[in-house]
Amino acid sequence: MSTEPDDADLLAAVARGEAAAYAQLVARHAPRVLAFARAVLGNPTEAEDVTQEVFIRLWQRPLAFDAQRGAFTTWLFQVTRNAALNHRERVRGRESAWDDDQPEPADESPGPEDACALAQDEARFHAAVSQLPERQRAALALVYSQGLSGQAAATALGVSPKALESLLIRAKRLLRSLLAEPQPHGDAT
């Protein structure tokens, strides 16, 4: 792992037109970009479109990243969020929802009863998350799902660390109250 080239080296190679370096960047970052795009948009198909848009841009304009302004991943999340918001603008009016076409079960595969409980929990949690405002969802995604530091997450969202903290507090408060509400049965999506 330590022998792998870092992102800056790969970007320099991409700028020289090396597709192999681009492929490495895709393998390294595409899942995170996709996850974050999905957190912002709440729609897996749109998240894929946005992720593709981000990587087209990365391929065509690798020198848009300035290492002096911060980490590559922070910049990537910034670009992803902007692309997602632009995408949202373009398709405004369409309802977004957390679709449950995915989550791959964890490796420790629970038994049938556990799996059922897990599915209910996840569906319930996803439904609550989908009701959060976009900024709050993005803040939660960056900090708790992507594991970014407060500073990096704040930079990616274009807010101060204090504002990020406030976003997280409000997000968690809202999420808590949404989870406390009784859930209507029969609609798992």
Place this chain on the structure above:
Amino acid sequence: MKSSERPERPAALATSPLQDGRDASPDALEHLIQQHWPDADASPAFMARLQQIPLQFPQSPPERLRRAELRARLIWPWLLGGGLATASALGGFAVGALGLVGPAAPVDLTALAFGVL
């Protein structure tokens, strides 16, 4: 998302706070977020689609070369201008030098002609 990049999920998923009494204290909530945040596993087909981007959107020319080309576009007129100015100065100097020699030459040639005659 790769499972290695996510916070590890505890084995006892069925006993999550969501199910047992809706316990959503701050710590439990953060744990829940990490545990249940929707995965967005990139399918092999989608990853393959991303890998195709260099074939569908060729860099022509690569960005660094494009920048070098832009710089060259700005520099060449200056170099050309400088070259022309130098050539012009050298030409002027040559003409000037001929001008200095010139008045004497016809006289000498005339004298030489008369001498021959």
